[in-house]
Amino acid sequence: MKQIVILSGKGGTGKTTVAAALAHLFSQEGRVVLADADVDAPNLEIILRPEPGEPQAFIGGELARIDAERCTGCNRCAEVCRFDAVNVADGRYSVEPLSCEGCGACATQCPAGAIEMVDRRSGYWYRSETRFGPFIHARLEPGEANSGKLVSQVRAASLETAAETRADWILVDGSPGIGCPVIAAITGMDLALLVAEPTLSGWHDLERAIAVARHFGTPCAVCINKADINAGMTARIEAQCRVSGIPVLARLPYDETAVSAMRALRAVTEMPATPLTAAIEALYPSLKSSIEQPKRKGTAA
């Protein structure tokens, strides 16, 4: 069973468009589990249109709560809080939920025992069914932190589901950036497919995404989306990838089909054939063969 994550560094390069199409293609040949690790702006569900499973509450952490009755106003909590989460108004102490990290330092230090840590329901995750297979997705409540942790929950659920269904692949749609939700999505993956766009900004962010993949030991490969909007930039990206030893698996042409498929709530490969659908269909076998073969039993991992 192999796991692939689709990332980009930069937003808007076409991760979800490519993820939906690959989900379609993988599902035609074998059993696949899909997951959306972009938990604060989850878009894969728009194309996958899941039969939603029961919402599972996600406790992202804890929130400090000050009991006004017991509080003596000694200010120790405000002194120890590193996150400016203690508000004082008219001598009354309270915790600002948007700032509180749930570390509990205040609770351990309060001499009056006036602070308790309560579970913080930060969002929900779902195990749903789609036409391509089981789909794990999640939603972080607005204003909540800990998106990385919710991503870890989505990944853990995808592994469990893959074990139950004996899936051959887990395909994860990631989020833009390089911070904790991306780190949580990239560790332990068999391959990170980086969707690049041939713009200066896109190249700049792709380099950072490659650096993150390397830092965490995840092999990566690139596909260049909308490759024909700037042939010079596409050539530069390919040359740099060659120098860095990163395979460029495909150049996907710019095509309005991408948007019309999205508006039709379909994967691009579910639409009538165009150069874009052909390019993604060609990407699919290259992607599979670029993932390492499983080691033989008895050798070290």
Add this chain to the structure above:
Amino acid sequence: MVTQIVVASGKGGTGKTLVATALARVASARAATVLIDADVEAPNAAIFIRPTFGHARNVETLHPVVDAERCTHCGRCAEVCAFNAIASLPDRTLVFPEMCHGCGSCTLNCPAGAIHEEPHPIGRIEWGRAGALECAQGELQVGEAMATPIIGALHRHAVEAGWHARPFMIIDSPPGTACPVIETLRPADVALLITEPTPFGLHDLRLAVNLARDVLKKPVGVILNKDDGLDPAVDRYCQEEALPILMRLPYRREIAEAYSSGRPLLEALPEYRGAFEDLLERAAAMADGQERGAA
């Protein structure tokens, strides 16, 4: 007193940097302006503005270091750590710095006083100018998890550097609705949310409006980019929610080409200057309709 205009979006790639940099240019032609790139995981504004950053400062968090001689292996540090960043074993104590949030709880609570904290760089901020426009950006070090402290450092620097005395601060936000965006929006006087007329764009706009307007209580204006006129859903949504559409940028190959080669929009297509001047007026008016956000 400054007007802080934050340019944000739910979905990535809708044109935040394109709009923030053009808006900053137009604002700085009128009055002293600071442009801050708070997309610290993937800062791109400098590509279009080409500032000279003369100053930089590391941003650090504090990580615990355990003194093996004094450690009694009581396990209290692992007990209080909410993030499983410290493991207490029978004969040693391991710190996992990537999990550490720098809260200091282990250090405060160690009964043997065996823990002290050391600074650990997670990124940096830098600042300078591009002509009349003052600029700053933050950058998260590759491999580090938390963008928020760097964005916080940018906000604090803005106060220290006296930027709150400038008429305008334009802040290019990260995409999404998670903690880095919350931190970026904190001092905003108005939030400009950029979207595209597609199902993904609308879906994520709703999330961004929910965060900026309903949770953070900011005045919100919408900018519709890459408008090909084929999808009225965003317009309908904005009408239903009484959200003003402050600017529309059409879907045009020339705009995409300028962007792709790092060419500033107003240099390639100066005819849009007027639209950005209007945008600045309308954003400032929305900000004025509300009390100033706190620093």
Add this chain to the structure above:
Amino acid sequence: MRVAISSTGTELSAEVSPMFGRCPYFILADTETLEARAIPNPAISASGGAGVQSSQMIVRQGVEAVIGVNVGPNALQVFMAAGIPVYQAEEGTVQQAIEALQAGQLAALGAPTVDKDFGKPGGASARGLGRGMGMGGGRGSGA
């Protein structure tokens, strides 16, 4: 020898769990007598650092070896620091994994003796066995 094995269920007939930090149970077994009991994994709902939390719990159980399929770098680092070897099982049941261990068929990662630089800041880090998901990347440093 007492071993701990990541498991999807409470019986020896349960499948070995493909993930370690958030598996539902650990089976603690005696490899000679096959006496076994299951303990629920406290880290299953950990919002972060599940590998660190679950591995510490196992160390406290006093086992002499650990078996998993994918063991993340943080959990692995804890076990190496505690001097407990970690073995990689193929897909199959817990019982099959124990039998394979007894027959010397399972690959171990590294030696249980800890490198002299291990645990110092900037010293060796653990890569992890199989494909674990540890967010820390095994960069724990020790005292």
